[in-house]
Amino acid sequence: PVVAGVGYGWAQAARFARIAQEAGADALLVLPHYLVAAPQDGLVAQLEQLAARTRLPLIAYQRGQVAFTAASLGRIAALPSVIGLKDGHSDLDRLQRLTLAAPEGFLFFNGAATAEIQARAYAAVGVPAYSSAVHAFAPEIANAFFTALRDGDDKTVDRLLRDFYVPLVELRDRVPGYAVSLVKAAARLRGRPVGPVRAPLTDPSPADLAELRALLTTGLDLVGAAL
Numbered sequence: 001p002v003v004a005g006v007g008y009g010w011a012q013a014a015r016f017a018r019i020a021q022e023a024g025a026d027a028l029l030v031l032p033h034y035l036v037a038a039p040q041d042g043l044v045a046q047l048e049q050l051a052a053r054t055r056l057p058l059i060a061y062q063r064g065q066v067a068f069t070a071a072s073l074g075r076i077a078a079l080p081s082v083i084g085l086k087d088g089h090s091d092l093d094r095l096q097r098l099t100l101a102a103p104e105g106f107l108f109f110n111g112a113a114t115a116e117i118q119a120r121a122y123a124a125v126g127v128p129a130y131s132s133a134v135h136a137f138a139p140e141i142a143n144a145f146f147t148a149l150r151d152g153d154d155k156t157v158d159r160l161l162r163d164f165y166v167p168l169v170e171l172r173d174r175v176p177g178y179a180v181s182l183v184k185a186a187a188r189l190r191g192r193p194v195g196p197v198r199a200p201l202t203d204p205s206p207a208d209l210a211e212l213r214a215l216l217t218t219g220l221d222l223v224g225a226a227l
Contacts, residue, residue, distance in 0.1 A: 001026035001027060002024070002025045002026050002027075003025065003026065003027045003028065003029050003059065004016070004017075004020035004023075004025040004027075004028055004029070005028075005029045005031055006020065006028050006029070006030055006031065006050070007030065007031030007032065007033065007034075008033060008034050009033055009034070009046075010045075010046050010049035010050050010053075011049075013030065013046075013050050014049070014050055014053040014054065017050060017053065017054040017056060018053075018054070020056070021054060021055065021056055025056060026056070026057075027056055027057040027058070027059060027083070028050075028054065028056050028057070028058050028059070029059050029061050029086065030046075030047060030050060030058055030059065030060050030061055031061050032061065032062075032063060032064045032065055032066040033046060033065075033066070036065070037065045038065070038066075040068070040069055040071070040072045043066060043068060043072060044072050044075045044076055047060060047076050047079060047082055048076075048079065051079045051080075051081045051082060054081070055081070056081070057081055057082075057083045058079075058081050058082045058083065059082075059083060059084045059085065059086055059107070059109070060076060060082060060084070060085050060086070061085075061086045061088065061111060062085060062086070062087055062088065062089060063087070063088030063089060063111065064088075067089055067091075067094065068085070068098065070097045070098055070100070070101035071101075073085065073098050073101050073102060074101055074102075074103075077102055077103050077106050078103075083106070083107055084106060084107030084108060084109065085098065085102075085106070085107070085108055085109070086108075086109040086110075086111040086131070087108065087109065087110065087111055087112070087122075087127070088111040088112060088113070090112045090118055092121060092122070092124075092125050095108075095122070095125055095127065096125040096126070099125060099126045099127065107129070108126070108127040108129065109127065109129050109130060109131060110122040110127050110128075110129065110130035110131070111130070111131055112130075113133075113169075113172070113179050114133060114134070114165060114168060114169050114172065114179075115130035115131055115132060115133075116130070116132065116134065116142075116145050116149075116160075116161070116165050117161065117165055117166070117169055119145075119149055120149070120157075123149075132145075132146075133179070133183050134165075134168075136183050136187060137183060137186035137187040137189075137190050137192070137216075138186065138190070138216060138219060138220065138225075140220060140223050140225035141160070141164060141219045141220065141222070141223055141225070144156070144160065144222075144223040145157065145160050145165075148160070159222065160219070160222060160223075163218060163219070163222060164215065164218060164219035164222060167215055168182070168215055168219075171208060171211060171212060171215065174208065175202070175204075175208070177197070177200070177201040177202065178204065178208075180197055180201055181197050181201055181202065181203055181204055182204060182212055184196070184197055184203075185203060185204050185209055185212055186212060186216055189212070189213055189216060190216075
């Protein structure tokens, strides 16, 4: 299934939703609104307004200035088209309260940056599903990690975390925006002509690109794949 991202204010999100629906998307990921903080009633109203203007299922994305309370989660989960919540805050106390307040069948996703780092912790509070940025450029590594985590192969999980994911996160945290820049750079290293990032983001420096290449080689070697 294709889940298209929509966001900004509800009116612009509705325009994006219409375009995504016409293009054949299966669902929508509702990103945080722009700039300002908003009360819980406003966060709920944002989804109510969008739900009234599209037939596609909606997944709310809480990160940045959007963080739902358990009471607000109950309100948005009562909307027939809101099927889940993606979390980017990594506040496991809050997330546990949300999972306990949600109705049966409501979906939760770990949307933390480099989600594999926190996959065990999220799973412990009932959120085993996660999105993987690494899958965009090295699906061999991402799939090997997921399989090991699912099967309880702690030795493989630890090895991949220690030798690939943790060094990747340390490189990612070196420069603001590298969470995006490194993904595109790694895709180019794998032969995908995805082009550079757009300003205000910047592409990795030559030294950081060389480090990324070495790290990618290490990760692929760990899972028996080739660069």
